[in-house]
Amino acid sequence: MAIEVKVPTLGESVTEATIGEWLKKPGDAVAVDEPIASLETDKVAVEVPSPVAGVMGKQVVAVGETVEVGALIATIEDSVSPAGDDTPAPRVKDAVAPASSTEPADDAGDAALSPSVRRAVLEHGIDPSTLKGTGKDGRLTKEDVVAAAKAKKDAPAPAASTPAPAAAGSDRREERVKMTRLRQTIARRLKSAQTEAALLTTFNDCDMTAVIEAREAYKDVFAKKHGIKLGFMSFFAKAACLALKDVPAVNAKIEGDEIIYHDYVDLSVAVSAPNGLVVPVVRDVNQMSFAQVEQAIAGYGQKAKEGTLTMQDMTGGTFTISNGGVFGSLMSTPIINPPQSAVLGLHRIEERPVARNGQVVIRPMMYLALSYDHRIIDGREAVTALKIIKEAIEDPMRLLIDL
CATH class of the missing domain: 2.40.50.100 (RNA polymerase II/Efflux pump adaptor protein, barrel-sandwich hybrid domain)
Incomplete structure (x- = not known):
C-alpha cells in the first residue's frame, strides 16, 4: 500500500x-x-x-x-x-x-548526507555519487565537497566542438542561475523596507580600547569557566539593551495605526549562511549574561553554516545587530529588518589618530551606524540611543551598574 x-x-x-x-x-x-x-x-x-x-x-x-x-x-x-x-x-x-x-544511477548517494554536506552539494553543484568520502565509515564530509568544487573550478574547460567566435584575448562568459526562494525573499523584504519605511542613518565612532583590554584580561578565565570565547558581540548586545531601555521607541514597531513597545529585547543577529544572510533571534537578551549571549550567537552561527536553522529560530526579533566588520567593512548604512524599526551596524576596528586631553594619540576605533524608521523614531531618540551604546562600550563599567 x-x-x-x-x-x-x-x-x-x-x-x-x-x-x-x-x-x-x-x-x-x-x-x-x-x-x-x-x-x-x-x-x-x-x-x-x-x-x-x-x-x-x-x-x-x-x-x-x-x-x-x-x-x-x-x-x-x-x-x-x-x-x-x-x-x-x-x-x-x-x-x-x-x-x-x-x-545518477550510482548507489554511492544512498547513504544519508549530513545537512552541511547537502547544503554544500547544492551550493557547488556537485554530484555526491562521484565522490569518495574521507569521513567515518567512508561518509562524505563538507570538506570533500568543497575540495571537489575547487578541483572542478580549477580544471581546464573542455574544448567545444564548434567554438563561437570571440574577440582575441577575451574570455567572456555568462551564467544564468535561478534565484533561491531565500534570496528572492531577501530581495523582496529589503526593497519593501526601502519603500515603506522612512529610512535614515546616524553615525558615531567608538573607542574600543576598554573592551579590548577587558577581553585580553579575562579571555582565558572566561573561556575556562564558560567554554566559549569572550567576543565583542556580547558587549554590544548588552550595550544595546541599555539603549533600548532608555529609548523604547528604538525597540518598538508600527502595526497599522498603532505603535507596539516591547519591554524585552529579542535580538536578531545577522549571520552569513551558504544561501545568503539569515537573521536568527536570541530571545530575552536583556536577561542574559555575557556568556549566555556568546553561547547563543555561536550556536546560531554553527547552525547557519550547517543549514539546520528552524522556523522558530528565525521568528520574531525586536532589534537587529549586523556586523559587517567581520568582512572588512569600514562604514555602511544597514537596512532595517521589518517590522523592526532600527538596526545597529558594526564595522572593522581600525587604528586612527584621535585627540585625547589635547594630545593626538592612536586608538582602535570603530564606526557605528544606526539605521532607523523615521516614522516612529525621531532623530533625537536615534542619536541618543547610539550615544548610549558608544558610551557603554568605551566605559564597560556602565554595563555593570546599569548606567
Whole structure:
C-alpha cells in the first residue's frame, strides 16, 4: 500500500516552499522519520521526514517546483513482508521509475548526507555519487565537497566542438542561475523596507580600547569557566539593551495605526549562511549574561553554516545587530529588518589618530551606524540611543551598574 507524503506545516505565515533536493531516489529503502526531501522556504531549509518505514515510491514534483502546505509530493510503498511480519523489505531497484532521467544511477548517494554536506552539494553543484568520502565509515564530509568544487573550478574547460567566435584575448562568459526562494525573499523584504519605511542613518565612532583590554584580561578565565570565547558581540548586545531601555521607541514597531513597545529585547543577529544572510533571534537578551549571549550567537552561527536553522529560530526579533566588520567593512548604512524599526551596524576596528586631553594619540576605533524608521523614531531618540551604546562600550563599567 502506498503512503502519501505531504508538505508539512512550515511555520507562521509560511504557506509554500520549493523542492530544493530529493534525498532519496525511487526504490531506496527509508526508515521512519528519515528525511526524504529538502524544502526551501522564505526563511530556512526544512527536511521532510518519511511517515513510515518502507521503500521510496513516486516523486510527484520535481526539484525547483513550488508546493503549498499540505500538497502531495511523494509516496512511500508499504514495507511489510509477504510473511506478514514488520521486517522492512530490501531495497527494490527499479521498482518505481525514476522521476528524472538525469539523476545518477550510482548507489554511492544512498547513504544519508549530513545537512552541511547537502547544503554544500547544492551550493557547488556537485554530484555526491562521484565522490569518495574521507569521513567515518567512508561518509562524505563538507570538506570533500568543497575540495571537489575547487578541483572542478580549477580544471581546464573542455574544448567545444564548434567554438563561437570571440574577440582575441577575451574570455567572456555568462551564467544564468535561478534565484533561491531565500534570496528572492531577501530581495523582496529589503526593497519593501526601502519603500515603506522612512529610512535614515546616524553615525558615531567608538573607542574600543576598554573592551579590548577587558577581553585580553579575562579571555582565558572566561573561556575556562564558560567554554566559549569572550567576543565583542556580547558587549554590544548588552550595550544595546541599555539603549533600548532608555529609548523604547528604538525597540518598538508600527502595526497599522498603532505603535507596539516591547519591554524585552529579542535580538536578531545577522549571520552569513551558504544561501545568503539569515537573521536568527536570541530571545530575552536583556536577561542574559555575557556568556549566555556568546553561547547563543555561536550556536546560531554553527547552525547557519550547517543549514539546520528552524522556523522558530528565525521568528520574531525586536532589534537587529549586523556586523559587517567581520568582512572588512569600514562604514555602511544597514537596512532595517521589518517590522523592526532600527538596526545597529558594526564595522572593522581600525587604528586612527584621535585627540585625547589635547594630545593626538592612536586608538582602535570603530564606526557605528544606526539605521532607523523615521516614522516612529525621531532623530533625537536615534542619536541618543547610539550615544548610549558608544558610551557603554568605551566605559564597560556602565554595563555593570546599569548606567
